[in-house]
Structures are given as C-alpha cells and as structure tokens.
Amino acid sequence: MTKVPELHYTPQMVPMPELPPEQEANRLHYLNHSYGIFSWLLTVDHKRIGLLYLVSASVFFLFGGLAVALVRLNLITPTGAILELDQYNKAFTAHGTIMLFLFLIPVIPGVLGNFLVPMMIGAKDMAFPKLNLLSWYVWMAGAMFFVWQLTVGGLDTGWTLYPPYSSKYSHTNVLYAGLGIFITGFSSILTAVNIIATIHKMRCPGMTWSRLPLFIWAMYATSLIQLLGTPVIAVTIILLATEKIFGVGIFDPALEGDPILFQHMFWFYSHPAVYIMILPGMGVINETITCFSRKNIFGYKAVAWSSVGIAVVGFLVWGHHMFLAGQGYYLGLLFSILTMLVAVPSAIKVFNWSATLFKGSISFEAPMMYTMGFLVLFTIGGVTGLYLGVLGSDIHLHDTYFVIAHFHFTMVGGMLMAWLAGLHFWWPKMTGKMYSDFWSRLAAVVAIVGFIMTFIPQFILGYNGMPRRYPNYAPEFQFLNILSTAGASIQGIGYLMPLFYLPASLFLGRKAGGNPWMATGLEWQVPSPPPMHNFDSTPVVYFGPYEYSMPNGLGQLEKAGMIFSDEESTIAHAGQSLPEVIRGS
Amino acid sequence: MFAAIEIPTVPPQASEFAATYDLFFWYITAVILAGAGVVFAMLIAFSYLYARRTPTDRTPRILGSTKLEMLWTGIPFVFFMSFFVFGFKIYNDQLDIPDDAPEYFVAGKQWMWKMQHPDGQREINELHLPVCDQRDASGKLTDPGIKMSGTSEDVIHDFGIPAFRHKFDVVPGRTITVGYKPTLIGTYHIFCDQYCGQGHSQMVGKIHVLSKADYAAWKEGTFRLPGKNPVDGSPAWEGRKLFLKLQCNSCHNNEASARAPQLSGMYGTNRPLEDGKLQKFDDEYIKRSIRNPIAQVAAGWKSIMPAYPVDKVDEIELRNLTAYIKSLKNTDKLPDRTELAPAPVGAPVQPSPGAAAPKP
C-alpha cells in the first residue's frame, strides 16, 4: 500500500458559480424545459422518468404501509383484533408483495438510478432513453394491475406462492397476481439492460472503472443480478400458472410433480432479489458517508469488489431458505457454507464505512442521520442472518418471527433508511430546493426509534417460537406484540413526515444551489435543477470520485501541481473525439 | 397491570437437543454482539470525536489499508466458519436417530395434526410422549428417544415444537423422519410453521411429556391431568366413544334386563365359558369376542352378539375398544342403554353413585 502524505490545504469544495438571480429565474432546466402532462408522460429524459418513478413508488409504499397497519393492529390481541383469518392472510400477502415488487426492488434503481447514473458518469442520458420510458410504462401497467388484483379478490398465499397451496387450494387471484408480478419483472429487466449498457458505453473521458462513484458499482452489480435472476421467476410463474390453469402436476405431488422444485426455482430468483434490494441502498450509503464525513471512502477497491462478490455469491445460496423443506443433506451442507461466504462481503463493507468516519469531519443532517441508522440497523440485520444461514440454528428459528425481524432489519433498517438518505441527499439536486433541516432530522429520529421498538421484540418472539403469518397466537406472546405494534405506529409517523416537509420545500424551501452539500461527483458540478442534457459540454475526469481531502476543480489541482491520475489516465473508450474540458474557477 | 405482563424469554428446554441448541445460540449471540459492538463503538466514538467543528475542517486523505482489509475479512470469515462447523455438528447429531427408537407418525392436514403412536393409538392435535430419563454413569442419555415420521395430506405444513427447538416441513408425497429425546416433563406448544391457508394459525397443538409411569397409565386410559381433560385422546377414551357409536351399550349396560355380560373389572379375571372351560379375560379374548363372538360364549348368556370383522372395526379401533374395556374398574359403570351419543370431549368418566355390582 502506498502511503499518501497528508495534504494540508483546505478541502473546501469550490462552489459552482451561481448565476445572478435574474438569469437564474430564466434558466431553462429539465423541469421547466417544457410544460404539460404529455411532456411528462412522453418524456425520454432520464431525470423526468426518475421523478415519475418517485411518485408511483411512493404511492405503492403507502399501500404497502396500509396493509401492514392492518396486520399489526390485528395482532394486538391473541385472537385477532380487527380482521378475519382470510382477511389477515390477504393483508400480510399484500404487504409483502407490494413492498418487495412495487417498492424495494424498483425504487432506488428507478428513481435514483435513472436520475443519477447518467449524470454521475458524465453522460447526457441513458443508453436507451425510449426503452427507459417503456420500462416505466410496463412497470406501471404490471403494478396497477397487481394492486387491482389485490383489492378485488386478494391474494392469500404469502408472497412466496408455494404450491400445492397456491396452485390447488387457494381460492384467490393467484393467476392474475402472478401475471402482475411477471409484468413488473419484465420492466426491471429492461431497466437493468439500460443501466449496464449505459455504464459500459457512456462514460465520459477519464471516467475509468476505478474512478466510478461506488453508487455506480452498486447499480451495476444490482443490474447484473436483475438480468440473471428475474427471468427465472418469470418462467417459474409460467409453470405455476400452467399447473393452475390446466390442472396438471408440475409441482403437485398428487400428479407426479415435486413441490420442492418450485421452491428451488422460486428462491433461485428470490434470494438474489434481496441483494437487488440492498445493493442500491449500499450504493447510496457510499455517497452520503463520504460527503458527510468529508473523507475519501476507505478501501474503494474492497467496497467495489464486494458489491460484485455479493452479486455473484448471492446466486449460490438460495437453498438456505429450504433447509427444513427436505432438499437433501448434502445440498443443505453446501448452501450453509456458501451462505457463510456471502456474509463476508457485507461485513467488509460495514467495516469500510465505519473506517471512513475515522478522522473525518462529520455533520449530522438528515441524510447522515439515515446513514447512521443504516449502519447500526443493517449491521444487526446482517448478523442475525447468520443464525438462519447455519444448519443447526435455523431449525428452531425457521419461519418464526426471528426471520421476520432479520429481514426487516436489513430491508427496512437497511434499504429503506438508505433510500431516505438518498432521497434527502439528492432532493436539492432534483428539485433545486432545500427542505426543513429540523423536520427532516426529527423524522429520521422518529423513524429509527420506532423501527427499533417494532422489531427488537420480534427477535424475542421468534426465539420463543411464535410462527410467521399467524393472525392468532399463543396468549403469552401478547405483550411483545403490543410493543411491536406501538413501535410500528411510531415508525409510520416517521415515514409519513417526509410526505409533508418534502413537498412543502417545493414552495417554501430556500433555493438549494448547485452544490449545497459541497459534495464531489459530477452531478454536483451542474446547477440544480440540472439542465435538460445534464452537461453543457462533456466533462473530463482526472481523479477519483471522493477527493474530499483535496480541493475540487481542475484549476486548483493544476495550481497545486497535484494532478493525480490513477493507473489509467487516458480517455475511456474507442471512438471518442477529444472533447472540451470543464475548467474550475 | 404490570404484574400481568408476560414477557417470554426462553422457551423451556424440553429435549436433549434444546440444551445443545441454546448453547450454540448463545455462542453465536456472544460473537455477533462482540462484532457488532466493535462496529457500534467505532460509530459512536467517531461521531463524537470527529464531529464537524468548522466548515473548513481538514481531513486526511486516507485511501485504505490492505492489512485492515485482510483483518476484517479474515476474522469474520473464521468466526462464520466456526458457526458453520458447530452448527453442522449439532445438526448432524440430531439426525442420528437410533434404530430401536419407537416410531411415531404425524400427518398434517388442513388444519389439524393427526398423530399415531407406535402401537396404533391415534390423537388429534395432541401428542403424549414418555420422557427420556435413563442416563448412564457419565450422565449421557441412553434412552433411544423417539422417531417421528411425518407427511402431509394436502399442502406443505411444518411440525414445530419450540420447546424441543425443532421443526420440520411435512411435504405431501414425501415422508421425512426426525428424532426427539424429550427430557423435561410438561406441556408444550406444537405450531404449524409453514403457511398453509386460512387455518394456519389454528393448526396448533400440545405435546405432553409424561413420566414413563404416567405414559403407561395414559395408554391405559386411567391417567388424569389436573384441571385438564382426564382421558381425552387416550386409546381408552377413543374406545369408549366407539363403544357408544356402535351401540355396544344396547346390550352391555347396567340394567337388570341387560342382554350381555357386565365388562367392568373383568380384565385379568378368569371367566367360565359355555362349555365349562375357564377363559382368561385378556386382550386376545376381547379381540376374538369382537371379531367372532359365537366361538366362545360366556356361560349363562345367549349367543346373540353380532360379529365385527375388520371392515366394521379396524385394527386401531379394536385396540381402542380393548383399551377401554381394560380400563374399566369394578367401580366404573358401563354407559346406560339410553346413552347413545358419545360424551363431549373432555367429559371425565365418572362412576355414578350406587353403581350396580357387575353380574357374574
């Protein structure tokens, strides 16, 4: 490791030269470039498409939250407080499917990925802008169809859709709901193709792979998983539908089929799916933690390669959901070892992030509060996964509230916190307005406290044997359930608060300017909101993405004689004509 | 109010596996608390020590450290592997079921558990088991424990017993066999742990671990649990229900005009037959009397009892009837001739005052 001497000059970012107010008011950017509903519905601008995803994903998040409100309220009493058995089963299925397929999987790639990937790599748009819009429409079609199915008849199989229950015994809309999931899956494949092609082919000169922001590495790894995993769930749904429609036995043991085959095929996608959900969140954390501690990321290569490692090894561990299903002794052994392996890259990331804080200059605005929440809660979520990945300890904890607590710590405490961190971090860039510092910090605290209160009791419930998906439960579990519901209410308030202060900032917030957080990164080098085509001229990159300990701007570097070029200092790829260069002041 | 708040902490350790399991669970917990503790300590310490002081703070340009990377890759990996090894060992150990362990059977069905004992007694949603308490000189359990095989009749369920720290999926079309060694007398939950439809949360039951003596008494139908159904689910109880359903009591009853002999307190005695021989009133005799009554009629009685071949009374039902008859003491009264419906589940079998003495 080469020792880099400490550089002693002020690391202040050179702020973007702001236009004088009269010119700023008349500046054309992506929001005011054109007006009218069709300019939004027929847009091919990746930034507008990102906002389309923002609105729809937030609406679906509310639906999923409504479903879980019903679930948790019902669990106040051991015999079910407000719902019948069937209604409860539909409610928890709705919560799971909506949150997974209509929120966790699409939200960061759809909103932040679409908005930021081209900007972070210095491109004018995604590789396939029209495909991007099509992606949104396909997703909306699938999602709205799916939600409609949940409302008019419901789905009561759990999001896992296991046969023979789902194919032969359930009287709910398994087929149509499956179709909805199929369609949204197709959309995520199109988004993944777009993101991978963009990152490969549209990087600006000087943006080598080792100078990419880690958010891009994360989006790349996520898109790889989406590309490889989603088609398998698609064909699984087709087989399940065939079984249900034609009454034949693909997974039905009474007709020569094997229900465990469904589980293998289902989890082959659904385990990598959880990495599709968390990797973008981890990508966001890279950006916020460096900005708010004003330091370079500790171990860039380690973090970048651990994203790829998670993506690859994540495909090899699906059987840890089936330790007790009868998949076989040796398979269980193999999956357990591989699961221990896949835990390592996540641990590496957490340590690297913590080390990034060392000797930094840390401030705790809302994005950083959500980031710290992520670090604590995702760590807990990750380590509790170890109990479940090991053969011996999974026996007792399988399908209990312990599993529920584990995945909510990673998905909500991890991914949702990261999403909120990203939303709050890039909100000024997307809208040009800054939201209330007080209310945003308060919302973060409320959400995190509520979260802990909701899910810590669930670890205890699970260890004591309370099973998942139970509308009624043994009476001795009541106190912990009430505690959990109380926490959920507090948590809900924390998530509802941004619905007020964020839109309010559009009208009441102060102008944010191009770089309110004094962050590095190409997206912060343009005004907020960004111009239609992102950059007035193609940027050229000469150094890594997190040079907080050095001044930004080419001019300063040249003056200091400190232009660092990494291993590859040349133009990125073939066919590029030498573009103009952005000069810092 | 707070006195009534119940916070379950650890379920009872009711099986041999439970004890090893808990040890492993707390080992993992200790390690991860330490690891997470390191991370949290870093977060808290750095947040405090390095909080921003001025907008123009200097920060050092630290890019990384290969040594640290190797350290925090290697150490977690070693610990994770220790989890795997330890976990695999205890997983393996509980798969090791002695061949001579008596085999129980459970069939899951929407939404109930049907259990069967090795000698055929059936229970629904309840399972009575004998405790394993034979230990050798070093304290190691020498009881073979029990074998439990399970399948499902419709969708996938999961037979879970938190107190044993054990569960397994019961899958239609397959039978999976596991083993338990219950070590603590008591009553514990059975939960269905794989979502199976509307009644998934109703598919719960109770495991009763009894002392070996109590277990034998339960099989006889004489065991009474304080405050609970005395004999419900026991073979003798099932036998009584069948006795009434088949209307055996239309002849075998307490009235003076009864057309068939009294059965209370008969078991184990010697009874004279029609041809003058003495017949021991044992299991075989009961069986023959039900299957082919005219072969050995009791002295002084007409040969009017119909036969009950296997399609009317199957083997398990036969065992239950036998158990019921065996359980009848001198003081127990046969049901009245007018008692047609089986008594409600849980109704104790009480002898009524002034019961007629059994007719010779």
Added chain:
Amino acid sequence: MAANTMADEPAPVAHHFNNMLQQQSTVRLGMWLFLVTEVLFFGGAFCAYTGYRIWFPKEFEAGSAALNVGIASVNTFLLLTSSLTCTLAIRSAYKGNQFGIKLWLLATIVLGTVFLSLKGREYHLDYEEGLIPTSKRIVIQEEQPDGTFISKERSLFAENVTKVLHKEGYDTTGVYMPRVQLFFVFYYVMTGLHVLHMIIGIGLLSWQLILAQMDFFRHSERYVYIEVMSLYWHFVDMVWMFLLPLLYFAGPHTLHQAIEQFKLALGIASGHH
C-alpha cells in the same frame, strides 16, 4: 444502384451519443444483455425439465417417442435456413443493398411463418390424438382372464398416450403412464414459449421490412439494427436446437416413422390409421 449513393451523407447520431461508433456498440451490447436474460428464461425451464428427466427416464423416453419427429426435422431445416437468410440481410445492409435487405428479410419471415404453420399443424395433430394434458379421468372396462369385465378408472391422458405409443410400436411395459403427462406439460410449455418468441421475432422482422421499404436503411451505418435483429433470431434458432434433442430425441424414432409423421402433417394419410 441508387442505393449506394443514398448512403453518402452520414447517418444522424442520437442526441445522447457522441458518435455513431458509440451508438452502434451500445445497441449491440443492449441486445446481448437482453439475450442473456432469455438464456436464463429458457434455462429455468430446461433445468426443471432436466430434473424430472433424471428422475423419470422411462416416462420421458416414452413421451418423446409419441412426438411427431417428422415435422420437427423439417422445421429444424427451415429454421436453420432462416438464420442464414437473416445473416445475408445484415450483409446487404452493410453494403447498402436495399433490395437485398428486403429480399432476405422477407425470406426469413417466410421461412419462419412456414415453421409456425407446421408447428401449428403439429399441435393440431397432438390435439386430435388426445395428447393434451388434462386432469380428466375415464372409466374403462378391463377384460379379465375369465371373460368378465371390471371397471377401472384411468387418467384420460394416460390412455391416449398409450394408444399413440402402441401405434408407433413402442413397448410400454414398465412405464408409469400418468407420469408421461409431466413430459407433455414441459413439451407444450417449452415449445409454446419458443413459438411465442418466434411470433415476436417475425413481427419485429416485418417491422424492419417496413422500415427498409421506407428507406430507413439507406444509411449503411444502420446495418447494426439488422444485426441485432438477427442476433435475436439466431437466439430463437439456438433455443430450438436445444429443444430438439431434449424433447424429440429422448425417445427412439426411425426414419420411416419420421416420413410417415411428416406425411400426416401434410394431410397425406398413407393408411396409417
């Protein structure tokens, strides 16, 4: 002849690309990425099929023996040829030969359509033979050695497939007939998905033919769009090359059978029934 002069002015580059090379390279990468998803899509079905085939080799062999390998063989020839014609279309586009583009695209479309018609005919013949998976059961009268009849309930599908196999001269002893239905489910699902992809492919090819008619390909740089279309078409062809041995060659067939079965497809019943 006017074609080449039309290609004099360079093709306009899309607004978000810097130059045509980048645009072409990106379009190509996009199609390859999409094809990766298709590999996984069919791969999932192939894996499920393989699992069952390893468990039930006899039943899968029997099922395969009941398939119409004559039609399949002719279809294979058609599809492989269509891949050739598609590649020739790329070459024409590269050279700026507008007539060639339209000719070869049309040839590909025609060959694909004939494939689909034969496939449809094959499905129809399967339907006539009663080889559609169903949960229906029928009651048959089984003759006992002593001349009396007893009623037995059987799976309708199992009865139909047994009839077909006996007609082909296939020995069905030791084959558990209800399981053969599993093979047929996979047959219909896998070939059905393939047919769906072919229909989409023909649609896209037709669209490109229309574009060619509208002189879209006057810029020879736009050959890349024909290239990615042909990548897709080749992929569909590759899937068929996997389906063919997996489904059709699992069981025994003879050349004579193949010819007879193909004649059936054309409606030339040679006294087979």
